[in-house]
Amino acid sequence: xxxxxxxxxxxxxxxxxxxxxxxxxxxxxxxxxxxxxxxxxxxxxxxxxxxxxxxxxxxxxxxxxxxxxxxxxxxxxxxxxxxxxxxxxxxxxxxxxxxxxxxxxxxxxxxxxxxxxxxxxxxxxxxxxxxxxxxxxxxxxxxxxxxxxxxxxxxxxxxxxxxxxxxxxxxxxxxxxxxxxxxxxxxxxxxxxxxxxxxxxxxxxxxxxxxxxxxxxxxxxxxxxxxxxxxxxxxxxxxxxxxxxxxxxxxxxxxxxxxxxxxxxxxxxxxxxxxxxxxxxxxxxxxxxxxxxxxxxxxxxxxxxxxxxxxxxxxxxxxxxxxxxxxxxxxxxxxxxxxxxxx
Numbered sequence: 001x002x003x004x005x006x007x008x009x010x011x012x013x014x015x016x017x018x019x020x021x022x023x024x025x026x027x028x029x030x031x032x033x034x035x036x037x038x039x040x041x042x043x044x045x046x047x048x049x050x051x052x053x054x055x056x057x058x059x060x061x062x063x064x065x066x067x068x069x070x071x072x073x074x075x076x077x078x079x080x081x082x083x084x085x086x087x088x089x090x091x092x093x094x095x096x097x098x099x100x101x102x103x104x105x106x107x108x109x110x111x112x113x114x115x116x117x118x119x120x121x122x123x124x125x126x127x128x129x130x131x132x133x134x135x136x137x138x139x140x141x142x143x144x145x146x147x148x149x150x151x152x153x154x155x156x157x158x159x160x161x162x163x164x165x166x167x168x169x170x171x172x173x174x175x176x177x178x179x180x181x182x183x184x185x186x187x188x189x190x191x192x193x194x195x196x197x198x199x200x201x202x203x204x205x206x207x208x209x210x211x212x213x214x215x216x217x218x219x220x221x222x223x224x225x226x227x228x229x230x231x232x233x234x235x236x237x238x239x240x241x242x243x244x245x246x247x248x249x250x251x252x253x254x255x256x257x258x259x260x261x262x263x264x265x266x267x268x269x270x271x272x273x274x275x276x277x278x279x280x281x282x283x284x285x286x287x288x289x290x291x292x293x294x295x296x297x298x299x300x301x302x303x304x305x306x307x308x309x310x311x312x313x314x315x316x317x318x319x320x321x322x323x324x325x326x327x328x329x330x331x332x333x334x335x336x337x338x339x340x341x342x343x
Contacts, residue, residue: 007045015045053300077176077297078152129210137192137218141225144191145169148184177297178240182307185236189314192222196321209331216325220337223318226311228277234311241307244298 007015007028015028025048031040044061054077059069142159146169149156154173169188175181199215202208226234266274299307326338 005047005049009043051298051300053302054297074177074179074297074300078180080176133210133214133217134221137195137214137221140195140218141188141192141222142169144187144189145184147191148187149173151183152180175296178244178299179297179303179307181240181296182237182299182303182310185233185240186307186310186314188233189222189226189318190310192218192225193314193317196222196318200321200325209329212325212329212331212334216322216334216337219318219321223315223322226315226318229279237307237311240296240299241304241311243296244300244304 005017005026005028006013007030009030009032014030017026017028025046028045028047030043032043033040042063046059046061048057049055054074056072057070058072060067139159146156146159149169149171152175154171154175156169156171159169175184196215196219199211199218203211203215225232226237228234228238262274262278322337325334329335
């Protein structure tokens with residue numbers, strides 16, 4: 001684990017060791033009492049952890065006899081069942097909503113009812129054509145999350161569209177690593193980005209402004225999802241990157257990245273985006289010291305770099321689509337997303 005090693009026997013905690021960022025051997029020792037036998041069994045579990053990349057060598061010794069030994073990597077951790085001591089977090093509004101959905105997820109009719117309600121709600125606010133386009137954006141975005149969940153072998157329950165709130169990709173299984181959290185979170189905006197790119201290319205060939213509107217408003221929807229604010233996708237991504245750091249260097253990098261993002265936002269006149277970036281980054285940085293209080297396996301340096309570059313590429317691509325259509329189109333509707341970002 002990131003902050004400690006805990007050993008369970010029959011779902012009971014029998015040994016705990018503090019785990020620093022340094023590699024090294026940790027030895028857990030506990031005793032098992034047998035009925036009718038005075039002398040208990042001495043059980044010793046030896047673990048040798050290397051973080052970059054993550055490798056765990058282990059050896060189980062009972063009364064000085066080696067019973068089993070082996071090795072586990074990140075891929076093994078991804079496939080395991082989360083430990084029984086996963087910290088309980090306070091339920092937030094979206095968490096309560098997801099919990100409510102789980103009570104009804106076995107009934108497929110609920111999905112149909114929620115989808116119909118979403119179309120009706122967005123048609124009432126805008127127009128029927130715009131509502132269908134927005135539903136398409138939401139479904140593609142959530143489908144990206146679903147595909148990522150399936151890639152890690154997680155059981156999924158499908159997509160639920162929530163009127164006025166967007167959508168949810170629901171899964172029964174829990175994740176085990178911060179890399180899983182990053183991939184699942186960022187695949188939604190990534191699928192959304194490709195939808196905008198395809199719509200923009202189709203607009204260039206056909207001149208149909210509905211396609212341009214789909215590209216720009218879908219880009220706006222996904223770029224807001226990438227803001228570093230929990231429980232948005234961007235909050236989960238940057239939190240996983242920041243919480244995988246084991247030294248103050250990681251915190252300094254997170255602060256520098258946040259400052260750079262805010263500075264660029266104000267230089268480009270995106271005032272609202274800059275404010276939200278500042279608030280969200282501050283929230284994640286303030287919680288950095290609690291990063292070890294989780295069962296999630298942190299990412300190695302390669303995973304951190306890939307995650308950061310993937311995040312920046314997606315944000316920049318979505319912002320470029322908004323900027324391009326606002327600069328080249330005479331339709332004032334195309335200017336709306338850029339004005340929203342400017343505040």
